[in-house]
Amino acid sequence: MDLLLQQLYNGVLIGSTYALVALGFTLVLGTLDLLNFAHGETIMFSAYAGLLALLASGGSLPLAMAIAVATGALLGTAVYLGSFRFVSKKYWTAPALSTVGIALILQTGATRLWGTEQRAVPDPLGDANLQLGPISVGLSHLVILGVTVVLMLGLHLLLKRTRLGKAMRAVAENHVTAALLGVPVERTIALTFLISGILAGAAGALTSLVYHTITPFIGLNILLKGMTGMVIGGLGNVYGAMFGGVLVGMLEVLAVGYLSSSYQDVLVFAALIAVLMFKPAGFFGIQVRDRA
Amino acid sequence: MTRFYAVALLALLPGVAAAQAQELKIGVIYTVDGAWGSYGKKGFQGVRAAAEDINARGGVNGMKLKLVEYDNRASPGELPNIVRQLATVDNVLAIIGPNTSGEAEIVFPIANQLKVPVLGTSVAKGGILTKNRPWAFRNVMPDDLNTGPVIAQVVKEKNIKKVAVIMDVKDPVSKYMGSFFWPGLFDKVGVQNLTKTDAVTFQSGDPSVAAQVSKLKSLNPDAVVLAASPGDAAKIAIEIRRQGMKQQLLGSGALVGDEFLKSGGNAVEGAITAAQFWRENPDPKAHAYLMALEKRTGEPPVLHDAYAYDAVLAMAEAVGKGGVTNKPQYLAMDRERIRDALDGIRVAGASGAWSLDPKTGEVERPMMKALISGGKWQLTPISTSSQ
Numbered sequence: 001m002d003l004l005l006q007q008l009y010n011g012v013l014i015g016s017t018y019a020l021v022a023l024g025f026t027l028v029l030g031t032l033d034l035l036n037f038a039h040g041e042t043i044m045f046s047a048y049a050g051l052l053a054l055l056a057s058g059g060s061l062p063l064a065m066a067i068a069v070a071t072g073a074l075l076g077t078a079v080y081l082g083s084f085r086f087v088s089k090k091y092w093t094a095p096a097l098s099t100v101g102i103a104l105i106l107q108t109g110a111t112r113l114w115g116t117e118q119r120a121v122p123d124p125l126g127d128a129n130l131q132l133g134p135i136s137v138g139l140s141h142l143v144i145l146g147v148t149v150v151l152m153l154g155l156h157l158l159l160k161r162t163r164l165g166k167a168m169r170a171v172a173e174n175h176v177t178a179a180l181l182g183v184p185v186e187r188t189i190a191l192t193f194l195i196s197g198i199l200a201g202a203a204g205a206l207t208s209l210v211y212h213t214i215t216p217f218i219g220l221n222i223l224l225k226g227m228t229g230m231v232i233g234g235l236g237n238v239y240g241a242m243f244g245g246v247l248v249g250m251l252e253v254l255a256v257g258y259l260s261s262s263y264q265d266v267l268v269f270a271a272l273i274a275v276l277m278f279k280p281a282g283f284f285g286i287q288v289r290d291r292a
Numbered sequence: 293m294t295r296f297y298a299v300a301l302l303a304l305l306p307g308v309a310a311a312q313a314q315e316l317k318i319g320v321i322y323t324v325d326g327a328w329g330s331y332g333k334k335g336f337q338g339v340r341a342a343a344e345d346i347n348a349r350g351g352v353n354g355m356k357l358k359l360v361e362y363d364n365r366a367s368p369g370e371l372p373n374i375v376r377q378l379a380t381v382d383n384v385l386a387i388i389g390p391n392t393s394g395e396a397e398i399v400f401p402i403a404n405q406l407k408v409p410v411l412g413t414s415v416a417k418g419g420i421l422t423k424n425r426p427w428a429f430r431n432v433m434p435d436d437l438n439t440g441p442v443i444a445q446v447v448k449e450k451n452i453k454k455v456a457v458i459m460d461v462k463d464p465v466s467k468y469m470g471s472f473f474w475p476g477l478f479d480k481v482g483v484q485n486l487t488k489t490d491a492v493t494f495q496s497g498d499p500s501v502a503a504q505v506s507k508l509k510s511l512n513p514d515a516v517v518l519a520a521s522p523g524d525a526a527k528i529a530i531e532i533r534r535q536g537m538k539q540q541l542l543g544s545g546a547l548v549g550d551e552f553l554k555s556g557g558n559a560v561e562g563a564i565t566a567a568q569f570w571r572e573n574p575d576p577k578a579h580a581y582l583m584a585l586e587k588r589t590g591e592p593p594v595l596h597d598a599y600a601y602d603a604v605l606a607m608a609e610a611v612g613k614g615g616v617t618n619k620p621q622y623l624a625m626d627r628e629r630i631r632d633a634l635d636g637i638r639v640a641g642a643s644g645a646w647s648l649d650p651k652t653g654e655v656e657r658p659m660m661k662a663l664i665s666g667g668k669w670q671l672t673p674i675s676t677s678s679q
Contacts (some may be wrong), residue, residue, distance in 0.1 A: 111325075117523060261461065
């Protein structure tokens, strides 16, 4: 029982980072129907930027977070410019394919800049642990979970309580109608990419703390897990992304804990297939509509 | 005037061709990518340094060494073509490499089939030469011959009664170590292996190992054995300490080097492995080589550049001793001469004095216990009588 509780906690911790990944991914998908394949590499690149800041500052976590988030925002904007703003919308695959190109550039750039070896990410809060009954909780975990919850709440408030959130939801519903109603569509799309980048930056900093090490190759794995979480939760639904991300983390950890590491992807992707077969809109999904 | 230069150039061409023919071509296969990329990076540094040093001393029998290098980019699928290219197009006399035992299982049989001598410098899986003789050799001690005696002594000294092994099932060497070597060793020395029937596994590239470490913690072993690449082993060690486990960490010689030490930080303090490369070797010849290697690469030498350096020394020695003609028409015969010279060769190089067994192709060199203490590897030679 003690092991199960510890494993469930491990699942929530890893899942919360997947949820952040899924959130950033689903924002762009929900608004534009665009799969941003550069999202995983944006997270990886931001993680490296955060690590460099952490090392240069002698272990300042707030500075590392700020630099990672700024890098994510910058790259999110670059993805908007490089694969959406100036790419022909005549072919619906063109923007998505160009995000693949950006992903490859980021990964190759990272291998050239920082090499292919694993880089250790020192925990600025050290090995200090809180023992909550049978569960061992690291101090840095509290920061990770706290920041994740704050970001999720912030996104919820942004979408529900602000003009930008309303504009984003309007654009997600229908670009043309939103434009006719006076919504600045292009600016809203740019800001959506920016916010998605900010979430990617935060996810980069937090995942590197959870994983203890980073390599230039973590992006694809994170992206796949985030995408799976998003689909399980419901395409384009931010609450679904939160739920789906945490569920993926739980499934992964339980597979490792009670089966074998070889089954973790099997279990996660079997769950994905099951959801697509029996609940194709995901747990929080809505009826799919044709766009105008 | 133009005609003069053209005529002069034509007159010089045979000389250029002759000079090229005098180069002793040695193939090198490593990769700087992937989980074991640090081995290849150091391997390339080592072979280049040795070739430059030998050429600066006038080469071998008046002929310069030329390395024909290939990086297989951590892709095993590229290896068959690379070996064939080296053997039949580049026409090298011998091959040094590759990075890992998994890759050697591809390279060695092809080299053996094509009758090209091949010398591995960081391929430590037990039994790998058996099927690939007489053309395959290695100057790294296999884990079963090196790690076994050292760890057997350590578990006795530390009174370790029960252990848990965590292994990378995606990496062939780690999987071999975790599935066969470690269980066999612990059976032999009477230590209870808590993961014998319910293995704790991960896959290189897995971002988090928290779930695996929680499982290890629940078993409450006296020691945790890391069957993983240095980077992954460091990551596991960090998570082990983060979850409050204080157990002794054990590993094979594959962990010795800067990557495990630096990435692991405080978490790997006290870890014990076997070792066969001694950076602080007091032998004056080895010390001089290591100093020169450090000066050239700008980094303290590790096993992989020192063994790669010594592999080139061994090839040069074999070329000289074997009476290699280096004439294209005698390539097959030259390769045979190098093979015969490598059998039983004795080398005093950057990694100290070592020799190759003429029957098995395996290396013979001293064994050591490696302990991380004060952020440094501390090596102690062990006597073979304690095995």
